[in-house]
Amino acid sequence: xxxxxxxxxxxxxxxxxxxxxxxxxxxxxxxxxxxxxxxxxxxxxxxxxxxxxxxxxxxxxxxxxxxxxxxxxxxxxxxxxxxxxxxxxxxxxxxxxxxxxxxxxxxxxxxxxxxxxxxxxxxxxxxxxxxxxxxxxxxxxxxxxxxxxxxxxxxxxxxxxxxxxxxxxxxxxxxxxxxxxxxxxxxxxxxxxxxxxxxxxxxxxxxxxxxxxxxxxxxxxxxxxxxxxxxxxxxxxxxxxxxxxxxxxxxxxxxxxxxxxxxxxxxxxxxxxxxxxxxxxxxxxxxxxxxxxxxxxxxxxxxxxxxx
Ligand SMILES: Nc1ncnc2c1ncn2[C@@H]1O[C@H](COP(=O)(O)OP(=O)(O)OP(=O)(O)O)[C@@H](O)[C@H]1O
Numbered sequence: 001x002x003x004x005x006x007x008x009x010x011x012x013x014x015x016x017x018x019x020x021x022x023x024x025x026x027x028x029x030x031x032x033x034x035x036x037x038x039x040x041x042x043x044x045x046x047x048x049x050x051x052x053x054x055x056x057x058x059x060x061x062x063x064x065x066x067x068x069x070x071x072x073x074x075x076x077x078x079x080x081x082x083x084x085x086x087x088x089x090x091x092x093x094x095x096x097x098x099x100x101x102x103x104x105x106x107x108x109x110x111x112x113x114x115x116x117x118x119x120x121x122x123x124x125x126x127x128x129x130x131x132x133x134x135x136x137x138x139x140x141x142x143x144x145x146x147x148x149x150x151x152x153x154x155x156x157x158x159x160x161x162x163x164x165x166x167x168x169x170x171x172x173x174x175x176x177x178x179x180x181x182x183x184x185x186x187x188x189x190x191x192x193x194x195x196x197x198x199x200x201x202x203x204x205x206x207x208x209x210x211x212x213x214x215x216x217x218x219x220x221x222x223x224x225x226x227x228x229x230x231x232x233x234x235x236x237x238x239x240x241x242x243x244x245x246x247x248x249x250x251x252x253x254x255x256x257x258x259x260x261x262x263x264x265x266x267x268x269x270x271x272x273x274x275x276x277x278x279x280x281x282x283x284x285x286x287x288x289x290x291x292x293x294x295x296x297x298x299x300x301x302x303x304x305x306x307x308x
Contacts, residue, residue: 004031005192006055006160010064013050024050026218028064030211035190039203041251041288042213042222043259048196051213052162055194056082068160078106081153085165087145089137089152096133099124099152106156123155124148126185127178143174150178154185161186163195167202176235179206187231199289200255204247205235212254223254255288 011028014021025047032038040048053059055066057076066073068080081102089098099120107116124130127147137145146166153161166182167175183206186193197203203210207227214222227247229238238244 005034005069006032007067011054011061012063014062023218024216027220030221032192034192037186037193037206037208039207039210040196040213041203041210043215046213046216047219048213049164052164052194052196056080056162078156079159081156081158081161083149083153083163083166085168087149089145089148091137094134094136095129095148096120098148099155102152103155120155123151127151127181143170146170147178158191160192163193165196183233200248200251203251204244205233210251215259222259225250
């Protein structure tokens with residue numbers, strides 16, 4: 001790879017706890033090129049959000065660090081926009097004003113008032129929210145609010161878009177729609193994206209690379225899978241594509257054969273139990289979502305269902 005755009009080197013993250021330091025991450029190395037779409041996947045509590053928070057500048061690694069375009073990341077900055085699972089809109093501001101707040105912060109000195117207005121409207125239209133400019137977050141659905149959160153992040157023209165399960169709380173149809181929009185927007189803008197997901201299909205569909213993390217404590221990058229599927233990608237035609245099936249199988253195999261449930265390895269009262277929603281229905285099963293009918297399940301998926 002040519003000089004990486006974003007680089008995590010030898011990262012260790014230790015948290016102080018009443019019983020002593022807890023090593024969440026150890027020796028995390030990651031090089032990401034400009035415009036790459038990288039998904040982070042791993043069992044609950046393995047340290048995905050910690051990695052994202054270090055890149056966001058919200059956490060400082062206890063060893064090693066993060067460099068973006070040659071500059072060490074120590075604090076949050078507008079060139080790294082974050083989208084969380086539950087949108088973090090200001091409830092007292094309208095849809096328009098929520099995006100305006102971010103745009104003022106970044107472009108007050110470089111754009112005229114009229115340019116800023118056009119730019120805000122452009123980004124809200126990108127996510128199909130141009131019709132609800134005067135609504136407040138309490139008056140729109142969760143999916144719509146999430147779209148506004150994405151528009152707000154994009155409106156900052158970030159060099160890196162950091163997404164922590166951005167579609168996790170959405171219904172399947174809204175989720176699919178937003179995934180398609182994100183693919184299109186990302187291709188047009190060539191922005192670098194790091195996204196945490198628990199959805200295997202989402203990871204394969206959207207990513208150039210899936211980074212699979214080992215279980216904690218002292219979690220690290222276990223395997224990396226390059227997704228060599230041509231773009232634009234179409235979820236319907238990909239479903240039968242043997243390469244697509246191979247990629248999702250590789251992720252499932254890592255998660256359920258190479259890294260089994262953390263609760264099995266270190267059963268402790270504070271470890272979250274695997275969720276069991278939708279077992280046998282093709283709905284999310286275990287802590288990860290897979291979308292295959294029971295009759296089409298692979299060995300790894302059978303194990304996943306049995307563990308749930
Ligand atoms: N401030 C903190 N103090 C102590 N321990 C922490 C702190 N933040 C995170 N941890 C621990 O570090 C580990 C990694 O947490 P993190 O939230 O990064 O995991 P995750 O993979 O994002 O989990 P999930 O998928 O459930 O969101 C967990 O064991 C967590 O309990």
